Amino acid sequence: MSESTREQVMRHLETVGYLQPALHKPQHAPYPDQIDHNLYRAYTRSAHDVGGEPDVPITWEEKEEEQWELNTFATCECLAWRGVWNAEERRRRQNVDLGQTQYLGLPYYGRWLLTAARILVDKQYVTLTELVNKIDEVKRRHEQD
Amino acid sequence: MAEGHTHPAAPMVDEVSDFEVLEMAVRELAIEKGLFSADDHRRWTEYVHTLGPLPAARLVAKAWLDAEFKKLAVRDGVKASLEVGVDWINGPPTGFGTPSDYCNLRVLEDTPTVKHVVVCTLCSCYPRPILGQSPEWYRTPNYRRRLVRWPRQVLAEFGLQLDPGVEIRVADSNQKTRYIVLPVRPDGTEGWSEDQLAEIVTRDCLIGVAVPKPGITANATRPVHPAVHPVHHEH
Amino acid sequence: MSKIEHDRTHHAAKATGIGDPQCFHGEAGPAKFKVGDEVRVRNLPDLFYTRCQVYTRGAVGRVTEVVYESPAAEDESWDNTDQPEWFYSVVFRQKELWPDYPDLYENDTLETEFSERWLEAP
Numbered sequence: 202m203s204e205s206t207r208e209q210v211m212r213h214l215e216t217v218g219y220l221q222p223a224l225h226k227p228q229h230a231p232y233p234d235q236i237d238h239n240l241y242r243a244y245t246r247s248a249h250d251v252g253g254e255p256d257v258p259i260t261w262e263e264k265e266e267e268q269w270e271l272n273t274f275a276t277c278e279c280l281a282w283r284g285v286w287n288a289e290e291r292r293r294r295q296n297v298d299l300g301q302t303q304y305l306g307l308p309y310y311g312r313w314l315l316t317a318a319r320i321l322v323d324k325q326y327v328t329l330t331e332l333v334n335k336i337d338e339v340k341r342r343h344e345q346d
Numbered sequence: 347m348a349e350g351h352t353h354p355a356a357p358m359v360d361e362v363s364d365f366e367v368l369e370m371a372v373r374e375l376a377i378e379k380g381l382f383s384a385d386d387h388r389r390w391t392e393y394v395h396t397l398g399p400l401p402a403a404r405l406v407a408k409a410w411l412d413a414e415f416k417k418l419a420v421r422d423g424v425k426a427s428l429e430v431g432v433d434w435i436n437g438p439p440t441g442f443g444t445p446s447d448y449c450n451l452r453v454l455e456d457t458p459t460v461k462h463v464v465v466c467t468l469c470s471c472y473p474r475p476i477l478g479q480s481p482e483w484y485r486t487p488n489y490r491r492r493l494v495r496w497p498r499q500v501l502a503e504f505g506l507q508l509d510p511g512v513e514i515r516v517a518d519s520n521q522k523t524r525y526i527v528l529p530v531r532p533d534g535t536e537g538w539s540e541d542q543l544a545e546i547v548t549r550d551c552l553i554g555v556a557v558p559k560p561g562i563t564a565n566a567t568r569p570v571h572p573a574v575h576p577v578h579h580e581h
Numbered sequence: 582m583s584k585i586e587h588d589r590t591h592h593a594a595k596a597t598g599i600g601d602p603q604c605f606h607g608e609a610g611p612a613k614f615k616v617g618d619e620v621r622v623r624n625l626p627d628l629f630y631t632r633c634q635v636y637t638r639g640a641v642g643r644v645t646e647v648v649y650e651s652p653a654a655e656d657e658s659w660d661n662t663d664q665p666e667w668f669y670s671v672v673f674r675q676k677e678l679w680p681d682y683p684d685l686y687e688n689d690t691l692e693t694e695f696s697e698r699w700l701e702a703p
Contacts, residue, residue: 258499261483
């Protein structure tokens with residue numbers, strides 16, 4: 202008897218709760234017959250879809266905003282204002298394409314920033330070479346201070 | 347350090363982080379390539395500085411004082427916003443709304459038997475043009491995981507416990523609608539002016555994790571994670 | 582080298598002075614569902630991207646508002662905006678969504694939005 206949709210949903214939520222960023226090497230490239238539907242669903246999930254996953258009580262905190270975080274927000278909105286992308290493209294790239302590990306491992310605005318860098322390259326507004334040269338230039342500029 | 351100075355100690359070496367380097371690189375390249383101008387970026391930053399919870403608080407206060415306005419607010423949040431100076435479409439520099447917040451505010455009316463609370467499980471969508479920037483806790487995977495499934499437990503952690511008979515309705519803003527909560531007007535506010543009423547409608551009340559109380563004019567005190575290089579405030 | 586030309590003007594041209602999602606008004610055709618309809622959330626394949634939360638799939642709720650027309654997020658996220666759909670706000674009983682939701686709080690509900698493709702009659 203096959204699982205009902207609701208049973209699948211409940212099992213999926215429990216399974217993705219076990220996915221965490223890891224520094225050790227996980228098992229590499231299993232055989233296809235070792236991946237059942239539940240694991241396939243887990244590995245191909247949209248990482249942002251966290252509603253209903255178990256988690257523990259934490260202390261709710263406020264945070265002082267970094268200047269670079271505000272700058273990043275303005276950059277992302279200006280890119281959409283001037284038609285480089287729309288907000289939904291940004292969310293897809295920033296909250297899903299980045300992948301499960303970066304999704305949970307990076308700071309909130311770290312993802313916004315990496316995604317802004319990525320769109321410039323993906324849409325050929327800059328080459329990757331131009332991007333890394335600029336990063337290097339900015340770095341050296343600040344080492345000299 | 348000066349006596350009585352409560353600011354946390356700055357790092358010994360004022361390093362520029364990887365994030366700060368990348369942020370400058372991206373912004374400089376975008377401007378060099380003509381994707382947006384330095385003036386665009388400055389204008390957007392200035393626009394963000396104008397945003398905060400006061401217009402939403404005034405919308406609630408107006409709704410408490412005027413039954414017809416309350417009906418408008420529930421029926422058409424964008425139109426009602428105009429009366430507190432927020433034009434969702436023409437207000438932002440774009441002239442077509444903010445890219446991330448769109449133009450579909452819905453005002454969720456609490457009653458004695460229904461309490462609303464808002465989350466965006468998929469990211470952290472928030473009604474910035476009328477409420478300002480979202481708090482850190484609202485953006486956490488933790489809040490987004492738990493509020494939809496264990497709302498009573500999460501609200502209790504925020505200090506809010508409701509009668510079991512009350513319907514708690516969690517609004518998960520997963521598409522283009524943005525929500526604010528219109529709480530029930532509390533006892534002890536009879537004869538109050540719009541200003542007095544707006545003062546007790548805090549950001550936390552507008553998200554739905556707190557209810558307004560006479561004498562409470564600020565969000566509950568929580569730990570504040572400091573920034574290494576906080577935002578410059580010229581105003 | 583092959584370089585794609587991107588039109589950066591199309592959204593501003595469509596939405597300036599009008600707003601988003603207002604700019605898609607009239608483009609989705611007749612709405613399939615109306616306020617009060619019972620609907621079930623379809624468990625469609627969701628490869629690469631979705632904004633239909635997994636926790637809603639297979640659950641039955643009630644349409645509380647027909648909210649606006651817009652391209653579905655699954656398409657808008659690749660800037661494919663030619664086929665807007667109607668969006669609906671749907672209310673679920675929490676006990677319908679979560680098997681372990683306490684009976685004590687049986688009145689509790691959850692409200693969230695779906696583009697039309699995600700809904701079917703129960």
